[in-house]
Amino acid sequence: MDFDSTLKNIFVNENEIPDEFRLPALIHQREYLSNGEMKIWTGPVHEVYSPVCVQTADGPQRLLIGSYPVCTAAEAGESLDAAVAAYNNGRGEWPTMSVAERIQCVEKFTGKMIEQKDIIVKLIMWEIGKSIADSAKEFDRTIEYIYATIDSLKNLDRDSSRFEIVDGIAAQVRRSPLGVVLCMGPFNYPLNETFTTLIPALIMGNTILFKPPKFGTLLHYPLQEAFRDSFPKGVVNVIYGRGNAIVPGLMQSGKINVLTLIGSSKVANELKKSHPKVNRLRAVLGLDAKNAAIVTPNADISLAVKEIITGSLSFNGQRCTALKIVLVHSSIADELLAQLSAEIAKLKFGMPWEKGVALTPLPETNKIEYLNECISDAIANGAEIVNENGGKSEGSFFYPAVVYPVNDKMKLYYEEQFGPIVPVVPFDDLEETIEYLIESTHGQQVSIFSNDADEVASLIDPLVNQVSRVNINSQCQRGPDVFPFTGRKDSAEGTLSVPDAIRAFSIRSLVAFKMNDANKQLINEIVHEDSSNFLSTKFIF
Template sequence: MNLDLKSIFYSEADIPSEFNLAEQLDQRVFLSNGALLPWAGEVNEVFSPICIQTKDGLQRKRIGSYPVCTVKESMEALDAAVNAFDNGRGEWPTMSVANRIACVERFTHKMLEQKDTVVKLIMWEIGKSYADSVKEFDRTVEYIYATIDALKDIDRDSSRFQIEQGIIAQVRRSPLGVVLCMGPFNYPLNETFTTLIPALIMGNTLLFKPPKHGTLLHYPLLEAFRSSFPKGVVNTIYGRGNKIVPQLMQSGKINVLTLIGSSRVADELKKLHPKVNRLRAILGLDAKNAAIVTRDADLDLAVKETVLGALSFNGQRCTAIKIVYVHRSLAQEFLKKLTEEVSRLKYGMPWESGVALTPLPEVNKPAYLTECIEDAKQFGAKVINPNGGEVLESFVYPAIVYPVNEQMKLYREEQFGPVVPVVPFDDLEEPIEYLIGSSHGQQVSIFSNNAAVISSLIDPLVNQVSRVNINCQCQRGPDIFPFTGRKDSAEGTLSVVDALRSFSIRSLVATKNTEHNKDLLNDIVSENRSNFLSTKYIF
């Protein structure tokens, strides 16, 4: 197969109008303290990973710009969030669960009105296929409604009083305070909202910093945030993270840090907080998920799932399969089938039907992946598939690298891109030892048709990773399942229900079981004097 990578890029006139942006989006406002404040300062130019053919060669398409705010604006937004929480006495944290749900529902209706714009911006900002951008938006809306349903269940379970050992009590969940929410570029809407929405609906106030790649797609939602929630509950901060975030943490006013990104950044930020015992962290971090293909595996199934797991959205997923252990007796056949399957993947522009491989948003990523491949070659590996690792501007064709060993970067570093390192093994103890020694502990995939072999791997590996997948790729969903990791891969658990728990704490009101106290409780409940102490039942 001969690659003509230049031909995958379009001229401006050839881009289908239904997928093009109506106009460049130059954002000059940010949301703080209940208002869309104008910005006249420095801005960051946003260029798509999608290059355009011009008379001067390939050039990244400019799609807009956004504010680069300073520490001053960030600290003012923090003050707004602190004031809105008001030590737990603010309108939002004391609001009834039913009314908070109504606000989130109102926001979701307004969000749906912006679907077309947001989906196109996902595609243009990070190069995700149009079909997958639509899926990301729809899955996010489904997640919001699932969160609402889960909160209703929790609230219904909490609506009764308990009497134990002469004590009457009602146990509910209450908010934690001010949340600093930072999402990732690879799922800039969905994974951001899997922390932002549960944090919000539980009564916390927010500072929201959009990801570096995937900032503009949140702009159409700012008015929905502003008009759906009380003043100061949602505040956006823009700017360079290394300039504005340290002072936010050093203030000691951040109660919850939620970050989906690197463990190094998370460690640095946590250390800046002056009262670390008061800081709760909900983190989705690095992962180097392994696939283990045993001698008893169905090779066709293993190859199919490996390609899905390793190369969906160009391998830019924390749940991606990032290293493959294959039994040496099957290695050559596995590589042959894997090469054939990769060659069938359609590559091109995100709006093309059936496209699987698209340009990469990070400017330095092609050079890094090339560096990893060259490093592997120095230590004896080869690129197995034709054209593997070829680069043009923002596009990298997938590379299957074999045999990978412990001397190589691809063995230990999370490549987060379309490179598939394959390691041969003779004894199952080898992949087990790899996972034991790894600083990552998110997931593993086991491919085998032998129940005894599978069980021999399950028991040691459930104590190394948070999810063991049998004969299927690593993945996050369904969202009702817990999503977390061991070691440096995560802190806290995210599922629809677990996220609500992560952004809240159990609180209770208790009194001795006397007639006088029962009369007091009855009066409070019957007269609706408290939003916390209540027997209202949300349907």
């Protein structure tokens, strides 16, 4: 079968979907967690259509998989009040609980979460079109992240279980929670990226308002009873509704202490501005990125192509850490483009349940229109699609396009396409690549492909001051999760990694006293009687 026929038949009839990958039923969510209760919703709902289409008489149509509540600012306000009450100015049960007890609650939740693995993995696949294998990896990685966070907090608490004595003053330094956290995750990693902020914020004693992403909403429904049963009343609250209708009011209340968002810098800036006491607001943000690959004449082109394919097209390029522009020396551009095109042609495309599938449908309903606009703009300004069949689409599926030569008159030079387009820019002098990154509004990561030590060194020193991570002969990526994950410019605020995240959602606090006999007796009595959760020498194993 030729390419066009294969593409036209990429979607199957509904009765051809394998039983093992089907959802057990349509998931029509009519309740949500607020103030320790699963509250019933009888108002408007949003219908959820999968990026996976089915064949109909009218052509491919997205498949309905369920619906969820579209709540209002009133319900969001009630959940905010619940979170504020649960925190109670730091005097609530959760923020004053011992670290060991909070860890036990998170462990209990994790056990209940694991029980829901099958349905959550299927919902990741159906809601965002991620392959079933990668959906399972996302779940497993999230569980690993939770346990790594627990271990990291134990290590931190062990280090804090002693007193420091300097100049006759003794002190115990620990970390305290910040208050109410508004947590909003992204659709591309709706479970993992969300939990890399939610879990650290929670385990450090903060109370949570959690808004699921626009795509990847239903998959959080099976976890809400686990949250309810594992944590005190009001500690975790899940809010639903249109973001522009419910979130500004939450920020304007001044009761949000931490904003954590993985998404758009424009949205983050607007939300921060709406808070009446900006100096009291901490922001932990993972934002836009336009990560570049720099391929020099001294690169192993085959290796570079392999890494660029993975870096630019994993999950259809819908990753903040994806390689979104390739800067290649003019002398090797033709060879790189030929290899890139040949390797893309080998990628399997199809439905997310198919074994070995690499390219799947896109969840955003207007995405293909935007990608076509980017390509039209590039062609109008002198570029062309160089790989065979690049840019062809059917229903919600878009086949990757390698676009060359891209220049500074084109959208693809500046904008984060967040999809399966690989813009390639020729350069003649390495200084051009450094200037590109200097002028970019983004500063997350860069990949350098070269086997010349002097050349790599000449790029490392200026680029570490433009981006937060320089990758040598490898794609840009977040992991391992113990490494710092952040960005410069408009790409991030705060640092996320397992150890960094628990610090991001807490503040150093200490109890200090002069080393006289009366104070020593007093402190010894408090520690011996175990009457304070903060002032304690308990050692968590």
